Amino acid sequence: MTLNTSRRGFLKSAAAAAAVLYVGARPDGALAAGSAPAQLNPFVRIDADGTVTAIVKHFEKGQGPATGLTTLIAEELGVSMEDIQYEFAPSDPSRYANLAFGQFQGTGGSTAMANSFMQYRQAGAAAREMLIKAAAEAWGADVSTLSIEDGIIKGAGQQAPIADFVGAAAQMEAPAEPRLKDPSEFRLIGNAKVKRKDSLPKTNGTAKYAMDLHLPNQMVAVIARSPRMGGLAAGFDDTDAKEVKGYIRAAVLPNKAGVAVYAENTWAAFQAREAVTVDWDLSNAENRSSDQIREQLLNAVNSDPEYNVNGADPAATAALIDGAEKVVEQTFYFPLLAHAPMEPLTCTIEANEDGGITLHDGAQIPTGPHMALAEIFQLPMEKIRINTMLAGGSFGRRATPTADYQVEAALAFVLTDRSRPVKLVWSREDDITGGYYRPAVAHKVRVGLDAGGNITGWDHRIAAQSIIKGTFFEPMLVHNGVDHTSVEGVPDGLYQIQGQFVGLSDVAKATNVLWWRSVGHTHTAYVMETMMDEAARAAGRDPVEFRLALLEGGGKDQERLAGVLKLAADKGNWGSAPEGRSQGIAVHKSFGSYVAEVVEISGNADDGVQVEKVTCAVDCGLAVNPDVVKAQMEGGIGYGIGHVMRNEITLTDGVVDQFNFPDYEPLRIGDINAIEVHIVPSAEAPSGVGEPGTPPSAPALANAIAVSGPRVTELPMINSGISFA
Numbered sequence: 001m002t003l004n005t006s007r008r009g010f011l012k013s014a015a016a017a018a019a020v021l022y023v024g025a026r027p028d029g030a031l032a033a034g035s036a037p038a039q040l041n042p043f044v045r046i047d048a049d050g051t052v053t054a055i056v057k058h059f060e061k062g063q064g065p066a067t068g069l070t071t072l073i074a075e076e077l078g079v080s081m082e083d084i085q086y087e088f089a090p091s092d093p094s095r096y097a098n099l100a101f102g103q104f105q106g107t108g109g110s111t112a113m114a115n116s117f118m119q120y121r122q123a124g125a126a127a128r129e130m131l132i133k134a135a136a137e138a139w140g141a142d143v144s145t146l147s148i149e150d151g152i153i154k155g156a157g158q159q160a161p162i163a164d165f166v167g168a169a170a171q172m173e174a175p176a177e178p179r180l181k182d183p184s185e186f187r188l189i190g191n192a193k194v195k196r197k198d199s200l201p202k203t204n205g206t207a208k209y210a211m212d213l214h215l216p217n218q219m220v221a222v223i224a225r226s227p228r229m230g231g232l233a234a235g236f237d238d239t240d241a242k243e244v245k246g247y248i249r250a251a252v253l254p255n256k257a258g259v260a261v262y263a264e265n266t267w268a269a270f271q272a273r274e275a276v277t278v279d280w281d282l283s284n285a286e287n288r289s290s291d292q293i294r295e296q297l298l299n300a301v302n303s304d305p306e307y308n309v310n311g312a313d314p315a316a317t318a319a320l321i322d323g324a325e326k327v328v329e330q331t332f333y334f335p336l337l338a339h340a341p342m343e344p345l346t347c348t349i350e351a352n353e354d355g356g357i358t359l360h361d362g363a364q365i366p367t368g369p370h371m372a373l374a375e376i377f378q379l380p381m382e383k384i385r386i387n388t389m390l391a392g393g394s395f396g397r398r399a400t401p402t403a404d405y406q407v408e409a410a411l412a413f414v415l416t417d418r419s420r421p422v423k424l425v426w427s428r429e430d431d432i433t434g435g436y437y438r439p440a441v442a443h444k445v446r447v448g449l450d451a452g453g454n455i456t457g458w459d460h461r462i463a464a465q466s467i468i469k470g471t472f473f474e475p476m477l478v479h480n481g482v483d484h485t486s487v488e489g490v491p492d493g494l495y496q497i498q499g500q501f502v503g504l505s506d507v508a509k510a511t512n513v514l515w516w517r518s519v520g521h522t523h524t525a526y527v528m529e530t531m532m533d534e535a536a537r538a539a540g541r542d543p544v545e546f547r548l549a550l551l552e553g554g555g556k557d558q559e560r561l562a563g564v565l566k567l568a569a570d571k572g573n574w575g576s577a578p579e580g581r582s583q584g585i586a587v588h589k590s591f592g593s594y595v596a597e598v599v600e601i602s603g604n605a606d607d608g609v610q611v612e613k614v615t616c617a618v619d620c621g622l623a624v625n626p627d628v629v630k631a632q633m634e635g636g637i638g639y640g641i642g643h644v645m646r647n648e649i650t651l652t653d654g655v656v657d658q659f660n661f662p663d664y665e666p667l668r669i670g671d672i673n674a675i676e677v678h679i680v681p682s683a684e685a686p687s688g689v690g691e692p693g694t695p696p697s698a699p700a701l702a703n704a705i706a707v708s709g710p711r712v713t714e715l716p717m718i719n720s721g722i723s724f725a
Contacts, residue, residue, distance in 0.1 A: 043123035050163025064628035076124030078148030091366035091386035106365030110591035110688025125178035134168035228654035297442035300463030305503025317501035320457030324448025335648035343392025350421035356383035362391025369406035401471035438516030439465035453539025457499035489524030525695030529586035572598030572615030584703025592687030608725035621684035636693025642667025644698035
């Protein structure tokens with residue numbers, strides 16, 4: 001089935017009978033209006049009563065686009081945050097594609113604000129100019145004398161609410177290049193007092209997540225999945241399940257990847273699944289254990305790499321290192337990690353009266369499941385509707401190349417007579433034991449230093465389980481055999497390192513692997529920043545001064561990275577830790593943003609380490625919502641530190657050992673006593689904030705521990721003898 005991804009401009013007028021003004025932007029930024037609302041590419045809608053709605057094309061999983069994109073509309077249009085609402089865009093990549101994803105609509109890669117900043121400002125500005133023009137014509141006034149403040153058009157000795165002019169404005173052609181407000185005019189953008197639009201409904205319980213949806217007459221389906229990747233269901237016995245009150249039936253999924261168990265409610269479904277005995281065909285299933293995977297990865301980094309990533313001569317680099325005054329060498333291992341969002345995976349599917357299908361989901365990349373469902377049900381794309389709901393976290397898990405859980409729901413629905421909606425529910429245990437994981441990775445680094453403590457050569461070998469190979473993203477992200485997500489942050493790092501060679505080897509995946517908050521930067525930043533500290537120590541130089549020297553003489557990228565490094569060091573009182581405390585620092589660029597963090601700890605590895613304070617400096621360009629930026633830095637720091645402390649996914653004969661939060665323990669509120677975030681004032685375009693706080697957090701902690709304790713190269717830290725208070 002062919003997906004029509006051509007980008008249509010907006011129609012030339014809105015439906016006057018409905019008196020609704022729609023405005024949006026083409027990818028090139030040009031604006032137009034149209035003749036039928038169903039064909040528009042809208043980002044802002046104004047109803048006849050003056051109600052303004054921002055149509056948000058990036059879904060909300062806690063990272064803040066529902067507030068950020070709404071702020072852009074409100075700022076340019078001239079309404080208050082209290083007088084604008086938002087709703088999620090329908091699934092339609094021809095109108096709502098993420099410009100960073102090509103022909104796909106979706107949220108990820110910390111692209112929401114960077115992708116949509118100009119689109120949403122232009123949409124708000126166009127609506128403002130159309131409304132002002134309508135008022136000017138009605139009042140016989142010059143448009144230059146009118147303005148909109150808090151939803152009121154003012155000037156020429158008159159004023160009236162925008163509602164009075166919606167009908168007239170809807171007949172106008174939208175300006176091709178509306179005037180955008182100068183930053184000096186901003187009242188909302190960059191205002192730290194602007195609060196999140198979703199905080200109140202999430203607090204009072206009125207916000208609806210995908211797990212909250214309960215349709216009339218729905219069934220709940222849970223899936224009995226193979227305990228090992230690659231296992232297939234050969235049959236089942238549900239004799240005991242029939243004794244569970246509320247049990248309906250069970251059936252092998254058409255792809256044999258599991259057995260769907262149907263019941264009247266979630267509890268009955270889980271109980272019935274426990275009672276179903278499945279006969280698994282494990283002849284082609286994974287049977288490796290974690291120690292074997294680790295051995296394969298370490299063997300790979302100790303051998304010649306498959307791929308030369310940066311085109312350097314490894315022999316020349318080796319000669320530079322071997323002839324150096326000092327050599328620093330470390331080998332690192334990173335285990336599999338689960339995403340573990342607080343809301344487990346769920347979605348609901350139902351048949352429509354017109355013969356179509358609706359999927360209710362916290363849809364991170366709706367284009368994937370949209371295409372998959374069209375194929376499964378053999379329906380045209382326009383017959384598939386996706387109702388995007390709030391999601392309780394994701395960290396990458398709700399966006400898979402296979403649309404895995406949405407396909408499960410569709411296959412479970414196919415096996416019914418389609419008279420009842422089917423709600424698919426994953427338990428926490430399902431997610432921990434059978435989900436997708438951050439790949440296991442190994443690094444080996446050798447660094448040569450001359451007598452003056454300067455780097456003469458840097459040999460960096462990486463062995464990883466590729467996320468991208470074998471997926472439809474391969475043509476975009478794999479070049480000359482190199483999966484960019486396996487190495488990002490090393491060959492494209494900002495330090496000006498002499499004699500650097502980077503090599504990569506792929507190791508077969510033992511599980512389904514997937515991007516995880518900050519993707520490859522999760523491990524590359526750890527290695528780069530701990531090795532920077534090791535090299536600084538060997539050179540007898542201060543870690544901050546050592547890093548700054550490697551950034552001197554560079555371009556704007558190096559200047560911005562040095563800027564956050566200096567700011568974090570200053571605000572974190574670098575070098576002046578109270579007695580009994582140690583400090584570590586790390587800095588990294590990812591997703592267009594520059595973040596430095598100072599971690600201050602007390603205690604020691606044997607008696608227990610306590611993270612007393614994390615001081616963060618972030619340069620993310622123009623901070624549209626400083627409160628959201630601060631929250632995302634705090635969340636990213638906690639996510640990175642919590643996982644590096646104690647988390648790992650291990651396998652025994654191909655079966656995941658961890659089960660739930662008792663043995664995959666999340667960050668506890670007492671693990672970090674304080675986090676302080678400083679945002680660099682900037683007029684640069686906005687960049688990502690959802691992920692960049694994570695990469696520097698773990699190496700900054702490791703560097704603090706190494707001041708008087710061991711250098712942690714095997715994660716999680718508890719496996720290296722580190723205890724936490």
